[in-house]
Amino acid sequence: xxxxxxxxxxxxxxxxxxxxxxxxxxxxxxxxxxxxxxxxxxxxxxxxxxxxxxxxxxxxxxxxxxxxxxxxxxxxxxxxxxxxxxxxxxxxxxxxxxxxxxxxxxxxxxxxxxxxxxxxxxxxxxxxxxxxxxxxxxxxxxxxxxxxxxxxxxxxxxxxxxxxxxxxxxxxxxxxxxxxxxxxxxxxxxxxxxxxxxxxxxxxxxxxxxxxxxxxxxxxxxxxxxxxxxxxxxxxxxxxxxxxxxxxxxxxxxxxxxxxxxxxxxxxxxxxxxxxxxxxxxxxxxxxxxxxxxxxxxxxxxxxxxxxxxxxxxxxxxxxxxxxxxxxxxxxxxxxxx
Numbered sequence: 227x228x229x230x231x232x233x234x235x236x237x238x239x240x241x242x243x244x245x246x247x248x249x250x251x252x253x254x255x256x257x258x259x260x261x262x263x264x265x266x267x268x269x270x271x272x273x274x275x276x277x278x279x280x281x282x283x284x285x286x287x288x289x290x291x292x293x294x295x296x297x298x299x300x301x302x303x304x305x306x307x308x309x310x311x312x313x314x315x316x317x318x319x320x321x322x323x324x325x326x327x328x329x330x331x332x333x334x335x336x337x338x339x340x341x342x343x344x345x346x347x348x349x350x351x352x353x354x355x356x357x358x359x360x361x362x363x364x365x366x367x368x369x370x371x372x373x374x375x376x377x378x379x380x381x382x383x384x385x386x387x388x389x390x391x392x393x394x395x396x397x398x399x400x401x402x403x404x405x406x407x408x409x410x411x412x413x414x415x416x417x418x419x420x421x422x423x424x425x426x427x428x429x430x431x432x433x434x435x436x437x438x439x440x441x442x443x444x445x446x447x448x449x450x451x452x453x454x455x456x457x458x459x460x461x462x463x464x465x466x467x468x469x470x471x472x473x474x475x476x477x478x479x480x481x482x483x484x485x486x487x488x489x490x491x492x493x494x495x496x497x498x499x500x501x502x503x504x505x506x507x508x509x510x511x512x513x514x515x516x517x518x519x520x521x522x523x524x525x526x527x528x529x530x531x532x533x534x535x536x537x538x539x540x541x542x543x544x545x546x547x548x549x550x551x552x553x554x555x556x557x558x559x560x561x562x563x564x
Contacts, residue, residue, distance in 0.1 A: 227296050228294070229295075229385055229387075229389050230291060230308065231391040231393070231409050232271065232289065233394070233408060234267070234271055234275065234287065234381075234406070235287060235379040235407070236275060236284050236405050237285045237286050237287065237288075237377060237402050239402040240403055240420075240492075241259040260282075263278060263405055265454075266411055266413065269411065271289070272291075275289065279314050284314050285356075286311065286312060286313040286314060286329070286353060287311065287312045287313075288352035288379045289309040289310060289312065290348060290350040290383050291309030292383055293306060293385075294346050294385050294387070300388075301343075302341060302344075302346060302387055305346040306339065307348060307350065311350075311353070313331040313353075313354045329355065330355050331354040332354045332355075332376065335350065335352075335380075335435055345387065349380065349382050350381050351397070352379060352381075353376055353379065353399065353435070354378075375401075376399065377399045379395055379399070379443070380395065380396050380443070381393065381396070382395075382396045391409065393408065393409070394406075394415075394445070395417070395443045397442060401420050401421060403510070404417040413448050414448060415448060416445065416448060416511065417510075418493075419495065419533050445509075446495060446508070447509065449511035453511060453513040453553070455549070456488075456490075456513045457513065459544065460490045460538055463540070465540075467490070468538070468540070469536065469537070471534065472496075472536075472537060473531060474534050475531060476530070478535070479515070479525045479528065480525060480528050481500065481501070481525055482524060482525060483524070484518075484525070485518055486543075487515060487540065488516065488539070489513070489514050489515045489537050489539050490540075491511065491512045492538055493510055493536040494510070494532070494534055494535030495509055495533050495535070496512075496532065497529070497530050497531075498528075499527060499528040499530060505527070507532070515542075516542075516550040516551075516553045516554045517554055519550055520547070520550060520551060
């Protein structure tokens, strides 16, 4: 019997993550950001990913699909890879004057399957770089780079003889945003930190998996459907949100303080602390602060930055109170703490 399973990443560029040269390039039509991928890739993830590529809706994708053959006695007799990477293109200009430059895909890195009596583990790295030049000064020799930095994700998949499996993203470039989809095509995790400036400076040559190094991936859970709806209200409303940066170790709000703001975490990881104890972690896409708005404007928890963070803040009167109450019902972090 053959058992085939998969784990996939789709990597894309949100508009709020571009800084400096990247933001300038989008204004000059030398680059573009992407709309968020769908929450589900449907029954045929490879076809859905290919559609995103054709629509210029992704930068690259890592499709780790693998199989094991199991005999009637439950012994693993064979195994192998049957997935690969896919990379998009860079569109320069706008309308009839635009041109599309194919990206440069680097060879997929597939480790030898690690076989034991009851399971096989597969590891695959996929990535590349844009075909458009990005001349810049960097802090490592040769101190000037002409080619774009390298992007990648590294996935790990373990398939058991009984058909169960586990998959995860264990490494990734610091840019762009990487979304993880399971074997059923459902969004299950996201990269937490996108470090555009560091990526521009470091991700070339030996500082990539095709050289000597990979970078561990910091991954957080997926936000709720309601939070995605509220994100639109915060970022696309009549008034622009107040964008704040919180340094690693600093607090965004303190438990017991008064405030009438809602927050959307755009980048980084925040820890939720109640009475000095960690009760939860928040990643990009999380919408929070509703409890203080609904309960006399008193903060019920401290929010501390685990990494450097970027946060959008808006007055609570811009939000639908019924939706905030629904959001609060889904959080209940303090009750879980107790």
